[in-house]
Every structure is written in structure tokens, then in C-alpha cells.
Amino acid sequence: MRTRRTGVLTSILLIVAFFLPPALGQENANPASEKKSSAETMYSEIGRAPEKARAKRNPLEKDPDAVAAGRILFEQRCAECHGDSAEGGKKGPSLRANEIQDAEPGAIFWVLTNGVVRKGMPVWSKLPEPQRWQLVSFIKSLGPASAKTDAPPANTSQPRSR
């Protein structure tokens, strides 16, 4: 009987513990200010990239397929937070902002590799290096949100496979 009660209590405790993090993690008193602060943090992270990382050139700069491949990767990995057209989403800031578009490709690559873990952006080094450079190529192809650009929005070029 005692074992049974312990088992039930343990199960309840585990289930509550499992569902508590999402409930707490999403609770923001002011989502707008939270979003702004998250954007500022991410943009300032770009500025923290070491000189050596900034100086890195994109080895796929001249690869004609890099932007198209990067677009697919963006839709699969990044659009959830940064929005389908990279203008900012539920959790991530706009990637069309000047802070990103004016940044060196090496600095963007560095942020992708290291994430901004304390502010919710995961480490993306699980993607092989060439795929991270493909993402950089795509992000740099977007241009600022206000500017007319030849690069199509991230979500309009091809239907998303389901």
C-alpha cells in the first residue's frame, strides 16, 4: 500500500514538474518590453564577437546555391522564433534590422555557433559549419526590412513540405 501511494505521488510530482517549466517559462508581465529587451541583447551579442571571428570570410560567398539552401535551413530552424520573413517573431528579433544586416558575416556566424543561451537562443553548432555559412548567406541576402530587395521573403519561394 505504501509503495503504491509513493508511486502515485511520485508520478504526480513528475508530471507537475514536467509541465511547470513551460508554464513558468512563458510568463511575461509585458511581452512587448520583453521582446525589445531580447532584441537588444541579441544585437549587442553581435558586437561581442571577437575580432578573429569577425574577420572570417564566408567560404560560400560565391556559391550560387548557398542562399537557396540557407532559405530552407532558415524555414526549418529559425522561422519559428524570428518569423517566416525574418522580420521578428514570437521570441526572436528581426534579422533584417541594420544591426544584423550591417554586421560582418563572421560575426553572424559566431552568434549562430554560440547562441545567446541565457536569452533563449540555442547553440546552433549542431549544424555543420557549411550549413551555418549557408544560413549567413541567406540572412545577408535579406537586406533591411524597409529597403526594396530582390531577395524573396523566406516563406514564399517554395511551399513548406509537410
Next chain:
Amino acid sequence: MLGTVFIHRGLPLVSFLVLAAFSLPDFARAQENPYFVAYDHYLEEPGNLEIEYFSTFGTQRGGKDFHSYWMEFEYGATAWWTTEFYLDGQTTFGDSTIFTGIRWENRFRPLKREHFINPILYVEYEHKSGADKILKEGEGHDVEADFLTPNSVARQEIINEMELKLILSSTFKGWNFTQNTLAAKNLSNEPWEFGYALGASRPLALKASARRCTLCPQNFIAGVEMYGGLGDRYHFGLHDTSHYVAPVLGWNLPSGWTLRISPGFGLNDNSHQFLLRWGVSREINGFGSMVSRLFRGGQ
């Protein structure tokens, strides 16, 4: 006992979760490692839930072969904390099918940035019966002969165990190398037990294709893992321990599903001669937001 509790209390909830999650259209394209036992340093993306099913078929000398299986619900609480809930069961052929326990696992990333070697701290609580056969880790003096006990007897033993791991993982030129050191303590006054897992894996192609494809080489990750026990506090070492080596293959489909398969081979007489593992998983975007809306009354 565990089975009764699970069926009455846990099954409806789990069924609801599985159905809800699998009917959600918003998937995330997974880039999952192919390991079954070893862990690398990549955590679940924040707010995402990954639902995984795994199976192990194992041969048994002097007894009946078995098929064990487990479900994992893996949630990215933050970018530095992943929490995971397990439900385990097994079928011993010619004997019975039983529920064998639950596990609650947490992985923490202590460092803010990526380094050449990246540590992850792992803490797990297990509430399982002595009939547990999922072989999710090699520890202590666990050997093949332990599985000879009939289910009706083995399930009488209730084990409450804490398991700690230090995961050291590195990614270099597309290769992932990981080393896990394990220390487990049965809370019923048993000595600390130790174990290890090693893994190496690499995608078949490092560049992504410019077109959407299912069979592109970058969707496949191949590797190998090795794991086993290292004895306990009083008898540390390889004596009376079991060890396995297993090639692993993962296939990340563009539809959001990941399939894994791994034939494993025992390396000494204390090990099962052959283990065949397979698994399927799917990652769900925005699970955290969904739960948050529930807690806020749908706002």
C-alpha cells in the same frame, strides 16, 4: 503495482499528449543525433517538445529473448535546460508484458558559449522495477544473467535510483565526439555504481542541399557508440561488467520525423550477444506556448 498506477493514472494523460502532439501541424525539422545511449551537448530548443519511441530487441542466453520499449517526452525548458520524462516497459517472449517504470531526466548546460569541449550536467531520477530491460545505460556490475529472473519475480523489486552524468562533447569538422561518465545510486542503501558511454557521429554530407529532399545525404547521420559498466564503489573496474559496441544511423526527414536504427554487439561473455534498437521521434514547435495559453485560460 507500477503497471496498475500507470494504467489508471498515467495512460489517459499520455494518450492525450501523444494524440495532441502528433496531430499538431507545426513541426520542427529535427537535426537529431543518432545515439541511443550516449548524449551529446545539444539540448532541446526552448519551447519545443520532442516525443520519442524506442525499442530494443535483445537476445538472452539461457533464457528468453526480450523486447523492451520506452517513450520519451523531451522538453526544452530554456536554452540551457532540457527536461525529459520516460515511460518504460518490456515483453519477455514466452513470459509476459509489463510496465517497468518511469524516469525524470534533466540536462543542464553550465557554459554560455560553445567551446572545444562542452560539458553538460545530467541528473535523473528513476522509479522502476527489477524487470526493467531497456538497457538505456551500462552501469555497475549489470550483466546478461540478471535478465534471467522471470517477470513475475523481478517486478516485485522496486528501485528508486538517482543517476548523475558528466557529458563532455565536442564537434569538430562535422564530427561529434562525446564521452559520458555515469554515477548511479540506488537509494536503498546500495553503493554508487559507475559506467561510461562513448560516441562519434557525422552527417553524411556537411552542406545542405538547395532543394527540399528526403534522401539527401545531409539528412543521414551515421556513427558508432560504445557503453558499459565500470563496477561500483567497492569493486571499481571491468571485472563482472558488460560492454557493447553499436553502429548507429539516424535519418532526419524533412517532415519532422527522425528514424534511428542500431545493431549492438556484446563485447564480453557478460553481455547480451545482440541488441537491435530502433526508434522514431517527432519534434513539436511551440509546445511551451500552447501550455502557457492553457494556464492563462486561452488568452
